[in-house]
Amino acid sequence: MPELPEVETVVRTLERQIGSKKIKEVKVCWDNIIANVRPEVFASALINQRLEKYDRRGKFLIFTLTDYILVSHLRMEGKFFIHPLNTAKDKHTHVIFRMEDLELHYNDVRKFGRFYLYRKQDSLTCLDNLGYEPFDETLAGPVLRKLTLKDKMVIKTKLLDQSLIAGIGNIYANEICFRCGLDPLRKSCYISVSKWDEVIEATREVLRQAIEQGGTTIRSYTSSLGVTGLFQQSLMVHAREKESCYCCGSEIIKIRVNGRGTYYCPVCQRRKPLVVAVTGCIGSGKSEVSSYLKERGYLTISSDEINADLLKQPQTIADLAAILGCQKEDIDKKYLSEVIFSQSAAKEKVESYLHQRIYQEIASWIKENEAEKLLFVEVPLLYEVGWDRYFDYNVNVDSRPELIYQRLLENRKMKKEEVDRRLRNQLSLAEKAKRADYNLDNRSTLEKLHDSIETLIRRLEY
Numbered sequence: 001m002p003e004l005p006e007v008e009t010v011v012r013t014l015e016r017q018i019g020s021k022k023i024k025e026v027k028v029c030w031d032n033i034i035a036n037v038r039p040e041v042f043a044s045a046l047i048n049q050r051l052e053k054y055d056r057r058g059k060f061l062i063f064t065l066t067d068y069i070l071v072s073h074l075r076m077e078g079k080f081f082i083h084p085l086n087t088a089k090d091k092h093t094h095v096i097f098r099m100e101d102l103e104l105h106y107n108d109v110r111k112f113g114r115f116y117l118y119r120k121q122d123s124l125t126c127l128d129n130l131g132y133e134p135f136d137e138t139l140a141g142p143v144l145r146k147l148t149l150k151d152k153m154v155i156k157t158k159l160l161d162q163s164l165i166a167g168i169g170n171i172y173a174n175e176i177c178f179r180c181g182l183d184p185l186r187k188s189c190y191i192s193v194s195k196w197d198e199v200i201e202a203t204r205e206v207l208r209q210a211i212e213q214g215g216t217t218i219r220s221y222t223s224s225l226g227v228t229g230l231f232q233q234s235l236m237v238h239a240r241e242k243e244s245c246y247c248c249g250s251e252i253i254k255i256r257v258n259g260r261g262t263y264y265c266p267v268c269q270r271r272k273p274l275v276v277a278v279t280g281c282i283g284s285g286k287s288e289v290s291s292y293l294k295e296r297g298y299l300t301i302s303s304d305e306i307n308a309d310l311l312k313q314p315q316t317i318a319d320l321a322a323i324l325g326c327q328k329e330d331i332d333k334k335y336l337s338e339v340i341f342s343q344s345a346a347k348e349k350v351e352s353y354l355h356q357r358i359y360q361e362i363a364s365w366i367k368e369n370e371a372e373k374l375l376f377v378e379v380p381l382l383y384e385v386g387w388d389r390y391f392d393y394n395v396n397v398d399s400r401p402e403l404i405y406q407r408l409l410e411n412r413k414m415k416k417e418e419v420d421r422r423l424r425n426q427l428s429l430a431e432k433a434k435r436a437d438y439n440l441d442n443r444s445t446l447e448k449l450h451d452s453i454e455t456l457i458r459r460l461e462y
């Protein structure tokens with residue numbers, strides 16, 4: 001099936017070769033190819049219509065004429081040929097558009113392609129269910145994350161869903177997954193915002209490159225118009241079963257996913273653990289969640305603990321002294337918390353330095369534990385520092401304000417003003433609960449909390 005780059009190439013080639021010619025006559029040889037009007041209406045409406053504009057939306061070709069808009073979808077095998085006048089049709093020619101000095105033949109061996117005709121003021125209903133154009137500037141990670149949050153479909157298949165992103169077919173979906181190091185069988189609901197951003201970038205890169213090279217000539221859609229697509233020479237995995245990966249040398253594997261040939265490198269695109277962030281307000285019960293997860297045999301790490309460890313390292317102390325322009329001896333927890341709770345420019349520098357170091361530590365911990373299925377990272381200020389975009393799934397420990405105060409005042413012996421101040425520096429309980437992919441219920445008993453952790457684990461095991 002021709003995909004976005006091939007359709008784009010066909011549209012641009014037709015624009016170059018036909019330009020603003022006028023249609024003199026239309027012959028429909030196989031009626032069912034015209035989808036939304038009667039074939040005789042189609043043929044008579046187009047007489048004396050001049051071609052004004054050539055566009056593409058997803059895999060659809062859109063021709064704007066004097067009074068009408070003609071939309072064409074090539075489906076599996078549709079092809080356009082430009083011939084001299086009075087060229088005899090062959091058995092696969094289904095529509096002939098005669099212009100002043102040439103003929104445009106539409107051929108389709110499998111007859112799956114369709115034409116749609118609309119008056120200019122009508123809405124193009126055949127395009128109604130199309131999703132984002134890959135080059136649409138509003139297409140971004142957070143949008144796709146939101147649209148796929150509950151979607152159990154594997155990413156390889158999801159990329160073919162024209163109602164999400166329009167224009168990607170099997171070849172390019174395989175290539176996009178490879179470029180992002182994505183296991184094609186990963187469920188779309190476990191793709192983080194930052195991973196979606198990578199997917200979008202890879203999509204644009206692959207498609208742009210393929211358009212530049214005139215598409216991929218595997219079954220040739222563009223060659224009917226004299227264009228030889230060259231992107232097949234740039235394919236990294238598609239149709240390369242048993243050949244070696246250009247990046248790591250492993251043998252490329254072919255499997256079937258939803259009936260479609262799926263090619264991938266088992267090393268570059270190996271299955272990775274789901275990395276789950278656990279957040280929540282101070283006193284909401286995050287450490288209770290972590291210890292329960294540990295008991296259940298899962299690996300967890302805490303950004304607060306990493307932070308505390310980092311502050312014990314001489315290198316960190318030296319770096320911070322340089323940032324703050326003070327002596328190494330001055331740096332201690334009290335001094336830093338004064339800086340961090342002040343509104344100075346130094347606060348920003350210290351935080352950005354520490355966040356970067358903490359993130360590096362988390363990333364290398366994830367890498368060390370890549371064989372795991374699930375990994376949990378406790379990040380108290382997940383949303384405040386904008387790290388929710390990096391995790392595959394974000395979980396909030398939800399609790400009630402009375403309980404939070406009780407825990408902090410009684411169990412942790414904090415002063416009320418201190419608790420108030422800490423809570424003011426965080427997003428509200430309600431906001432955290434709203435932003436989370438899942439809320440653990442710590443609003444009543446410990447038993448209830450454990451039940452809700454078990455439900456979460458069952459949901460995440462995939």
Ligand SMILES: [Zn+2]
Pocket residue numbers: 245246247248249250265266267268269
């Ligand atoms: Zn590889």
